Each structure stands twice: as C-alpha cells, then as structure tokens.
Amino acid sequence: MNYYVGIDFGGTGIKVGIINEDGEIQIKDSFVTDPQKSGEEIVKYIAECTQKVIKDSKLPEANILGVGIGSPGLLNPETGQLKVVVNVPNMNGIYITKQLSEILGKPAFLDNDVNTMSLGEFYYGAGKAYQHIIAMTLGTGVGGGIILNGELYRGASFTAGELGHMSISRDGKYCPCGNYGCLERYVGRDGIVERFMNPKNKGFETSIDKYLEDGEVTPKAISLAAADGDKLSIQVLRETGEILGFALATLVNALNPEAIIIGGGISNAGDLILGPASETMHRFAYAIPAKDVEIHKAELGNDAGLVGAASLVVANLT
Amino acid sequence: MNYYVGIDFGGTGIKVGIINEDGEIQIKDSFVTDPQKSGEEIVKYIAECTQKVIKDSKLPEANILGVGIGSPGLLNPETGQLKVVVNVPNMNGIYITKQLSEILGKPAFLDNDVNTMSLGEFYYGAGKAYQHIIAMTLGTGVGGGIILNGELYRGASFTAGELGHMSISRDGKYCPCGNYGCLERYVGRDGIVERFMNPKNKGFETSIDKYLEDGEVTPKAISLAAADGDKLSIQVLRETGEILGFALATLVNALNPEAIIIGGGISNAGDLILGPASETMHRFAYAIPAKDVEIHKAELGNDAGLVGAASLVVANLT
Incomplete structure (x- = not known):
C-alpha cells in the first residue's frame, strides 16, 4: 500500500495528513504558523510539521510517495511558486514545492485549494464514477x-474555474471583481443572508432567532431553521438553489459534464438547495446534456482540504 | 507530403475537398444530394463524389490518409453515427464513417460542423498559436x-460547446430552447436585426436602404452600412459586441482560454463587433485571465467547413 501526504495550507493554520490509496486518512494533525516569520522560516516549519506527522504515523517512509499542498490565493502549479497569499504576504514569491521537496526528500506538488478539493472529490468522493466534473464550493x-x-x-x-464570477445578469448586483451579476453575489454567504434579511426586516414571520449564534443570521442558521420547517428559510434556500441551477444550466450547455459536485459550508443545506438547483438546471439546460448530468453534494466534508491536497500526489505520480 | 479529405455535409449540399499538411486546399468541388433517396444511397453518392475529387486531384492515392466529415445536427463522433440530421431525415441512424471507410478504403471520422470548424481554426487558422481555444460562430x-x-x-x-445557450440574463428574452436570456437571442441574426428595426421603425435616421438585398434588413446590410458610417448600424453592432463581450467575460473567468476565435457570417463585421466585445470582456473578466486571452476573427472564411472537416483526420491520425 502506498501513501500520500496532504498539506492544507490555510494562511495562519495548516493541517497535515496522510491518506492511503483508498483515500482513507491514516493520521492528521494541525499546526499554527506565525505570519510574521519570514517565508523561508514558515516553509521550514511546514516541513517540520510534515516530518512530525510522518514519524507519528509509523508508516513505512519509502511507501510515502509524495506531498501535495493546497493553498488559497494566486500561485503557479507548474513552478510550485506562491504568488499572492493574502494573509501571509511573507510567503509571496516562495517556491514552496522546491523547498519542501529538498527538505523532505520527496516530490511535492502545489495547487489552489479549490482545485485540490475538486481532485479529492474526483478520486475519493462524490466524483469517483466520472471523468468530466464541475466542482463548486459555496x-x-x-x-x-x-x-x-x-x-x-x-x-x-x-485561473480556470472562477465559477463564482460567472455573471447571471448584466444588470445584476455589482461585484467587487468589477462585473455585475456575479453568481457569488447571490449564492455566496452575503447574498443568502441579504435575501433572508430583507423580508425579515419587513416583519415576515420566521423562527430563525432560535438558531442564531451570537445573534447573527448566517447560512448555517438559515439551514437549521429550514430543516426545522421555517418557511422563510426554506424559501430563501429554494431561491438560492434556483439561482444556482440557472447558472448550472449555462455550465451544462457549455461543458456537458457528467457530474456537478457542490461543496463548501452552504452545501450542508443539502436538498433544500440542491433539489431546486437540479430542477432548475434540468428545466433550462438542453435536454441531452441535462439528462446526462448528476448533481451531488460533496462527500469529503471537513477533510476535503487534506484529502484534496494529498490527491495532488495521486494526480501527478499515478 | 500527406493529404486529408474534408467533407462538409450540409444537408442537401455537400462540399468535398483535399488539403495538404499546411492546410492548403488542393482541390474542392460541390455536389447536391437528393434528400428523398435512402440513407444508404446518399452515403454511396457521397463516396462517389469523394472518389471523383480524389481522382481529379491526381494526388498519389497512398498519401491521402483519411476522410473527415463535418455535419450539422446530433451525432456520435465515437461511433460515427448520425442521429438527427434535420434536413435529411433519411440519414438519421446511418453509421456514416463505417460505410464511407469501407467504400473508400481509408479511415473516416465524424464530428459536428462547429467542432470541425473550431479544429480547422486550431490547426490552420486564427488558433494556430494556442492550446486552449474557445471558438464561436455567429x-x-x-x-x-x-x-x-x-x-x-x-x-x-x-454536446459540449452550446455557447449560444449560455444565458446572460434570468429575465432576458425567451429562447425556443426553453431558457431565458440565451446569448443567441442577442447576438444571433434575429437579435441583431430586431435591435436595428426597433429604432428604425421609430424613425431613427439610417442609410441602411442603400445596402438592402430584396429589401430585407440583414446583419450583412447592417455591417455594410456601418462600414460606410451609418450611425444607427454602428450603434447596433457596438451593442452586439458589448453583449458578446459580457458573455465572453464569463467564459474567460470559467475557462481561462488563450484565445477566443469568432467566426460565422456576422463576424465579418470585424472590429465593429469585436472591438466592443474585447473591451467589454476586458472590463468585466478577472484581470489575469483577461490579460492572457486574445480575441481573433476566424481566418478560414468560406472554406472553414472543408478545412475543418479535413482537420478531423489530422486530429485523429497525427
């Protein structure tokens, strides 16, 4: 059995884990990095954390084939260079794969965190059965x-895959990216909360207050209330699904994928969003590609980052 | 030097040609098929036409490596079966590549006409320098x-590539495909003419009448009038380009292509459409993928169908 190391680099926190060939996590651990340290020092620390996890795992060192790193921000997966790491500017410009590979004595691979999560679902999650997948994180x-x-x-x-910045309407909401009507403005966190708050502020009945943490309306609270039958919450999630499904119809027409996999925190609302999304996509996309595509909730959950990062090794070495 | 046969099957008319390795047409001819004949007879006739062109070309038979067929409608490029040929229903269900290949003694390949035109531009036209291309025919x-x-x-x-049915607005124009706001409704022939006729019917000044054939306003007449300085025509083409560019921004964000190649009759308006399209795309797409993509007019013109069909052989055999 071979093993793959995944490093989920999230700015100030990192998670390191090892999966086997079946994508099962053998060990995982998390660490905190100090963004004030130099890039060189941070990479050295990431390598030490990785060595610790490898040692703790007691797995045969030779069977651990390589290391995959998922990172947010701009980067070059071919050269392994981080370009813009928003929360840790000292890492900008660092050739992280080269340095980790030298210290660890194993091949290392880098990609952005959404791509690695997509790979994780492809190899070990909801995408296992397919060759053509669109993965989306909400x-x-x-x-x-x-x-x-x-x-x-x-x-x-x-930069392919910026699906949050597909525009669904020329005269839609302004998006900080400079465009109007970007999908993210409707099915991202703020869009969902805004669609809930407008009627709530007008006095529409809702039981949301029972589900709030710190008094703040969040997609999670809306999902909980909806699962409990709150009509306004159900309606807001349905609208979210319908808008998502409308955008998916365009993707289905353009790319004719076998599966669309929806992950990220908001996908935990499950069928309350994915049901209307699927219905709307089928209604608006061409019949043939619509018939041939399936919409699934992502399966890897909280481990998506780790398993996805480790999947980079699989994608590159196998 | 090797040669490739292209068959541009357009329903009742077919064009047959042979290109060399540089994509240069060595010979071409056109024929009329009788849609009342059986599918078998039509295929046999296509084979005879092809044999005639090969003979007329006086090229060394052994250097003609294969035959590519571009067809409109639904088909399966892997099995070579035509599924729905709208104007020639007798061809529905015919395994055209198998039959042509048996008669001609050469490998034959099938794809839809938009895909073959895209391949033609990729190998021999505006797409030669690139690996990631979106081609669009207007x-x-x-x-x-x-x-x-x-x-x-x-x-x-x-069915990938149905870019005319990307929706640009949820509350846009109804499209016969069942969706609303499809790009085709705005930048296809009828959308352009409608955008011209509304102000014309209200009495806006235009010199379009000079350019009409049979008294009918067409995109071609609008392009001619615009090239001659007609303000309304210029405005209509600019709006067309802006809507196109808006849709291209979504494609650039999603697919990060190196080039977008615009062909089809309406692309003959050239910079009057492509200028505003490029400007709008750059304005609304993310900076990095927008910077790295170029918009070109297709280069193969009237021979796009033939050269594209022949390119199928190149794609499959080389």
Missing part, C-alpha cells in the same frame, strides 16, 4: 474546479 | 467549439 466566496477527461483543467494562466 | 444560430490542452473537448454526451 461559502463566503464561490469557487470552482473543472475536471475534464479525468484531469484537472487549469487554463492558460492557472 | 450566424442565424450561435455555436461554439472548445479546444483545451490542444484537443477538442466534446463532453459526456458530445
């Missing part, structure tokens, strides 16, 4: 990963 | 072909 932002012919499609400058 | 309908990593991307059911 959270504060909306990201995407595109796997075609069984391979991650990265595009000319490694 | 005419009565709006079609698309997607080439990624140097290969045609066909999707799970061979």
Whole structure:
C-alpha cells in the first residue's frame, strides 16, 4: 500500500495528513504558523510539521510517495511558486514545492485549494464514477474546479474555474471583481443572508432567532431553521438553489459534464438547495446534456482540504 | 507530403475537398444530394463524389490518409453515427464513417460542423498559436467549439460547446430552447436585426436602404452600412459586441482560454463587433485571465467547413 501526504495550507493554520490509496486518512494533525516569520522560516516549519506527522504515523517512509499542498490565493502549479497569499504576504514569491521537496526528500506538488478539493472529490468522493466534473464550493466566496477527461483543467494562466464570477445578469448586483451579476453575489454567504434579511426586516414571520449564534443570521442558521420547517428559510434556500441551477444550466450547455459536485459550508443545506438547483438546471439546460448530468453534494466534508491536497500526489505520480 | 479529405455535409449540399499538411486546399468541388433517396444511397453518392475529387486531384492515392466529415445536427463522433440530421431525415441512424471507410478504403471520422470548424481554426487558422481555444460562430444560430490542452473537448454526451445557450440574463428574452436570456437571442441574426428595426421603425435616421438585398434588413446590410458610417448600424453592432463581450467575460473567468476565435457570417463585421466585445470582456473578466486571452476573427472564411472537416483526420491520425 502506498501513501500520500496532504498539506492544507490555510494562511495562519495548516493541517497535515496522510491518506492511503483508498483515500482513507491514516493520521492528521494541525499546526499554527506565525505570519510574521519570514517565508523561508514558515516553509521550514511546514516541513517540520510534515516530518512530525510522518514519524507519528509509523508508516513505512519509502511507501510515502509524495506531498501535495493546497493553498488559497494566486500561485503557479507548474513552478510550485506562491504568488499572492493574502494573509501571509511573507510567503509571496516562495517556491514552496522546491523547498519542501529538498527538505523532505520527496516530490511535492502545489495547487489552489479549490482545485485540490475538486481532485479529492474526483478520486475519493462524490466524483469517483466520472471523468468530466464541475466542482463548486459555496461559502463566503464561490469557487470552482473543472475536471475534464479525468484531469484537472487549469487554463492558460492557472485561473480556470472562477465559477463564482460567472455573471447571471448584466444588470445584476455589482461585484467587487468589477462585473455585475456575479453568481457569488447571490449564492455566496452575503447574498443568502441579504435575501433572508430583507423580508425579515419587513416583519415576515420566521423562527430563525432560535438558531442564531451570537445573534447573527448566517447560512448555517438559515439551514437549521429550514430543516426545522421555517418557511422563510426554506424559501430563501429554494431561491438560492434556483439561482444556482440557472447558472448550472449555462455550465451544462457549455461543458456537458457528467457530474456537478457542490461543496463548501452552504452545501450542508443539502436538498433544500440542491433539489431546486437540479430542477432548475434540468428545466433550462438542453435536454441531452441535462439528462446526462448528476448533481451531488460533496462527500469529503471537513477533510476535503487534506484529502484534496494529498490527491495532488495521486494526480501527478499515478 | 500527406493529404486529408474534408467533407462538409450540409444537408442537401455537400462540399468535398483535399488539403495538404499546411492546410492548403488542393482541390474542392460541390455536389447536391437528393434528400428523398435512402440513407444508404446518399452515403454511396457521397463516396462517389469523394472518389471523383480524389481522382481529379491526381494526388498519389497512398498519401491521402483519411476522410473527415463535418455535419450539422446530433451525432456520435465515437461511433460515427448520425442521429438527427434535420434536413435529411433519411440519414438519421446511418453509421456514416463505417460505410464511407469501407467504400473508400481509408479511415473516416465524424464530428459536428462547429467542432470541425473550431479544429480547422486550431490547426490552420486564427488558433494556430494556442492550446486552449474557445471558438464561436455567429450566424442565424450561435455555436461554439472548445479546444483545451490542444484537443477538442466534446463532453459526456458530445454536446459540449452550446455557447449560444449560455444565458446572460434570468429575465432576458425567451429562447425556443426553453431558457431565458440565451446569448443567441442577442447576438444571433434575429437579435441583431430586431435591435436595428426597433429604432428604425421609430424613425431613427439610417442609410441602411442603400445596402438592402430584396429589401430585407440583414446583419450583412447592417455591417455594410456601418462600414460606410451609418450611425444607427454602428450603434447596433457596438451593442452586439458589448453583449458578446459580457458573455465572453464569463467564459474567460470559467475557462481561462488563450484565445477566443469568432467566426460565422456576422463576424465579418470585424472590429465593429469585436472591438466592443474585447473591451467589454476586458472590463468585466478577472484581470489575469483577461490579460492572457486574445480575441481573433476566424481566418478560414468560406472554406472553414472543408478545412475543418479535413482537420478531423489530422486530429485523429497525427
């Protein structure tokens, strides 16, 4: 049995884990990095954390084939260079794969966190049965990963998959990216909360207060209230699904994928969003590609980052 | 030097030609098929036409490596079966590549006409320098072909590239496909003419009458009038380009292509459409993928169908 190391680099926190060939996590641990340290020192620390996890795992060192790193921000997966790491600017410009590989004595691979999560679902999650997948993460932002012919499609400058910035309306909401009507503005966290708060502030009945943490309305609270039958919450999630499904129809027409996999915190609302999304996509997409595509909730949950990062090794070495 | 046969099957008319390795047409001819004949007879006739062109070309038979067929309608490029040929229903169900290949003694390949045109531009036209291309044809309908990593991307059911049915607005115009706001309704022939006729009917000044054939306003007449300085025509083409560019921004964000190639009759308006399209795309797409993509007019013109069909042989055999 071979093993793959995944490093989920999240800015100030990192998670390190090892999966086996079946994608099962053998060990995982998390660490905190100090963004004030130099980039060199941070990489050295990441290597030490990785060595600790490898040692703790007691797995045969020779069977651990490589290391995959998922990171937010701009980067170049071919050279392994981090370009813009928003929360840890000292890491900008660092050739992280080269340095980790030298210290650890194993090949190392880098990609952005949405791409690695997509790969994780492709190899070990909801995408196992397919060759053409569109993966979408719904959270504060909306990201995407595109796997075609069984391979991650990265595009000319490694930015492919910005599905949150597909515009669904020329006269839609302004988006900080500079466009109007971006999907993210409707099915990302703020869009969902806004669609809930407008009627709530007008006095529409809702039981949401029971589900609030710190008094703040969040997609999670809306999901909990909806699961408990709160009509306003159900309606807001249905609208979210319908808008998502409308955008998916465009993707289905353009890319004719076998599966669409929806992950990220907001996907935990499950069928309350994915049901209307699927219905709307089927209604608006062409019949043939619509018939041939399945919409699934992502399966890897909280481990998506780790398993996805480790999957980079699988994608590159196997 | 090797040669490739291209068959541009357009329903009742077919064109047959032979290109060399540089994509240069060595010979071409056109024929009329009788849609009342059986599918078997039509295929046999296509084979005879092809044999005639090969003979007339006086090229060394052994250097003619194969035959590519571009067809409109639904088909399966892997089995070579035509599924729905709208104008020639007798061809529905015919395994055209198998039959042609048996008669001609050469390998034969099939794909839809928009995909073959995209391949033609990729190998021999405006796409030669690139590996990731989105090709779009603007005419009565709006079609698309997607080439990624140097290969045609066909999707799970061979329908990828329906870019005319990307929706640009949830509350946009109804489209016969069942969706609302499809790009084709705005930048296809009818959308352009409608955008011209509304102000014309209100009495806006225009010199269009000078350019009409049979008294009918067409995109071609609008292009001619615009090239001659007609303000209303220029405005209509600019709006067309802006809507196109808005849709291209979504494609650039999603697929991060190196080039977008615009063909079809309406693309003959050239910079009057492509200028505003490029400007709008750059304004609304993310900076990095926008910077790295170029928009070109297709180069193969009237020979796009033939050269594209022949390119199928190149894609499959080389």
